[in-house]
Amino acid sequence: MAIPTIKLKPQRPERLTHPWIYDNEIGAGPGADFTNGGLVRVLDARGKTLGVGYLNSRSKIAVRYLTRKNVPVDDAFWRARVQAAFDYRAARYAADGGAPPAYRLIHGESDGIPGLVVDIYQDFAVAQFLALGLEPWRDVLVQSIAEITGVRGVYERSDSTVRKLEGLEEQTGVLWGEEPPEIVEFEHDGSILLADVKTGGKTGLFLDQIDNQRAAAREAVGRTVLNCFSYTGLFSLRAARLGAKSVIDVESSVAFNAVNAKQWERNGLDVPHEIVSENVFDYLRARDRFADKFDMIVLDPPAFTKNRASREGAVRGYNEINRTALHCLRPNGVLVTCSCSHHLSTAEFREIVESAAADAGRSLRLIAQRGQPPDHPVLLSAPESEYLKCLILAVD
Structure with a gap:
């Protein structure tokens, strides 16, 4: 069966290999009788076939390529x-x-x-x-x-x-x-983890952070740990398992905190553990006024920007949260700071954290720079697929 065609406007070279076509890049086609969501054959401005994808004219990402080869999509x-x-x-x-x-x-x-x-x-x-x-x-x-x-x-x-x-x-x-249970339990690295696959964040857990949690936990031995934007507390659980002195989780969601409490109970750890249901920014500002500081702070916030229009505000947000956290760290502490905003590159995120450190009067040394695990692969032709950044830093 013939596939409708669209013809692109002239594109920059890097756009020719990208898996998306934006709505403003289409010059002509596919015709008035086309049904959104259907397949289209993509032609470049000179009429050369580039591949096949599905088209949705209602979306800014109008076409998503499926194949660059002449194979049936069945x-x-x-x-x-x-x-x-x-x-x-x-x-x-x-x-x-x-x-x-x-x-x-x-x-x-x-x-x-x-x-x-x-x-x-x-x-x-x-x-x-x-x-x-x-x-x-x-x-x-x-x-x-x-x-x-x-x-x-x-x-x-x-x-x-x-x-x-x-x-x-x-x-x-x-x-x-079968329908999954309300909470799916499984063992991982010697711990029992709980995933609320029906109503939790994303699909239940943020699986892209597992390797970063492991790496951060190695720095937690003998330290008092503050885990901010803790979700269900996996950074803290792994830190406690490897020898943290105590942990505090700060998360605004009461529902997520309930899973955290149940998970901690299931693991039977005797490390002092506190769960705080509060806005992280407010909590850190309040702690900044006290002399009692932490040995290690983890910052794993949701994306502060999901489009370029909000990028400037996101930069301010990342600066503030890192600067305030640094005020709450003891000398020779460890800061684990993350960003899942793909509109910020790793280099840009490092600059923000470095600027926050300068504002806080602290000096940083990079212990590790990490990203996504192998089950969240980065497609080199799609910079957007590289979104996760995790810096583990020694703070003087």
């Missing part, structure tokens, strides 16, 4: 993509004896399935369908995920606001097999 195509994503993770974790009990199976464009995120939690897969073009292929994708991974159930968490940008309603529920 059920076999999608199953092969899911299998390739599974095999990629198997290769990355082969030296560990296999994948961990929780990991990211599909990471959107980086796995050639734009708009799809799938995380595995023990025996359940949790999926987010975030692009209109995925809707016609739901059944084959869900069936492929179930068959290839061997999970007991596939649960949908398409409750992200990104869906609205695609003209889609948010939706959740069982897609295949």
